[in-house]
Amino acid sequence: MSARATTPPAIPLPLLRRGKVRDVYVVDGERLLLVASDRVSAFDVVMNERVPHKGAVLTQLTAWWLRAFGDLVPHHMLSADADEIIAAVPELAASRSGLAGRAMLCVRTEVFPIECVVRGYLSGSAWKEYAAKGTLAGEPLPPGLVESDRFDPPRFSPATKAESGHDENIPVTEVQRRLGDEAANALESLSRLVYSRGRDLAASRGIIIADTKFEFGRDAGGTIRLIDEVLTPDSSRFWPADGYAPGRSQPSFDKQPLRDYLDRERRAGRWNGEAPPPPLPADVVEATSLRYLDAFRRITGSPLVPTDAPNA
Numbered sequence: 676m677s678a679r680a681t682t683p684p685a686i687p688l689p690l691l692r693r694g695k696v697r698d699v700y701v702v703d704g705e706r707l708l709l710v711a712s713d714r715v716s717a718f719d720v721v722m723n724e725r726v727p728h729k730g731a732v733l734t735q736l737t738a739w740w741l742r743a744f745g746d747l748v749p750h751h752m753l754s755a756d757a758d759e760i761i762a763a764v765p766e767l768a769a770s771r772s773g774l775a776g777r778a779m780l781c782v783r784t785e786v787f788p789i790e791c792v793v794r795g796y797l798s799g800s801a802w803k804e805y806a807a808k809g810t811l812a813g814e815p816l817p818p819g820l821v822e823s824d825r826f827d828p829p830r831f832s833p834a835t836k837a838e839s840g841h842d843e844n845i846p847v848t849e850v851q852r853r854l855g856d857e858a859a860n861a862l863e864s865l866s867r868l869v870y871s872r873g874r875d876l877a878a879s880r881g882i883i884i885a886d887t888k889f890e891f892g893r894d895a896g897g898t899i900r901l902i903d904e905v906l907t908p909d910s911s912r913f914w915p916a917d918g919y920a921p922g923r924s925q926p927s928f929d930k931q932p933l934r935d936y937l938d939r940e941r942r943a944g945r946w947n948g949e950a951p952p953p954p955l956p957a958d959v960v961e962a963t964s965l966r967y968l969d970a971f972r973r974i975t976g977s978p979l980v981p982t983d984a985p986n987a
């Protein structure tokens with residue numbers, strides 16, 4: 676286990692789910708509390724070590740984007756400030772150090788079971804499918820594209836939100852069949868709008884957001900809201916803009932030191948690519964933490980002022 680395995684104060688709310696990175700608590704029928712940990716995963720395996728400030732970066736970057744998109748789309752954020760959250764939910768007062776920086780109080784919604792992926796560049800599972808069959812979610816793409824090519828306009832490329840196993844790319848017509856035309860069209864147009872605004876802004880600050888995944892839900896009043904995390908390194912591919920060249924895979928802005936280390940361990944026969952993960956050297960953890968903090972600083976233009984306590 677990591678040297679930073681300090682136990683944060685327990686959060687006195689019912690735990691709705693524990694994801695690979697985030698814990699979701701029920702406040703009441705209308706509100707949820709999302710708490711992002713410093714857990715990090717690579718190749719779908721969660722590491723034992725904690726990456727300092729990573730949870731705070733995820734939460735505060737989401738909060739920053741949602742404030743920037745306030746005019747574009749209704750969203751779920753009520754507050755990402757520990758004092759405001761405690762004022763709204765006083766029973767959390769004793770858990771302050773476990774919330775600071777990393778918690779977001781949200782409007783509870785019924786989640787649409789669709790991963791709203793938008794791709795601005797041909798990469799990942801989309802590149803694999805295109806290279807094999809010339810299609811994306813079964814629909815033909817122009818011939819002659821190379822890995823990491825830019826799409827203009829970006830492609831809306833939905834996937835099922837699988838409870839277990841891997842998400843499956845599906846055509847837009849399948850989203851319409853599952854959700855009805857009105858909701859399906861809203862999800863597509865909102866996803867495109869938010870991604871395009873985010874892609875342009877990040878590009879002007881040296882980061883390519885190659886693709887991303889949004890989630891949407893419907894609140895008790897029937898409004899469709901952007902939920903979950905937004906344009907973070909965990910929900911998106913971030914590439915450094917200065918080294919971008921199509922025709923090959925691109926380094927990951929945030930997780931490359933971690934991936935390179937794990938690749939070396941695999942090639943040396945010390946790791947089989949599955950859980951349990953190998954122990955990470957301190958310099959790899961530190962480099963990863965600095966990358967997350969750097970992504971936050973570059974995109975928002977200000978450093979993250981850490982208020983978060985170490986997180987187990």
Ligand SMILES: Nc1ncnc2c1ncn2[C@@H]1O[C@H](COP(=O)(O)OP(=O)(O)OP(=O)(O)O)[C@@H](O)[C@H]1O
Nearest residue numbers: 694695696697699751781782783784786892902903
């Ligand atoms: N406003 C909201 N209303 C209802 N559910 C929400 C809201 N915001 C986020 N969620 C849900 O909270 C969960 C966040 O958990 P998290 O992202 O850590 O796990 P996951 O995506 O289910 O799994 P993993 O990330 O481990 O693959 C998601 O299931 C997401 O759909």
Ligand SMILES: [Mg+2]
Nearest residue numbers: 694697903904
């Ligand atoms: Mg998630």
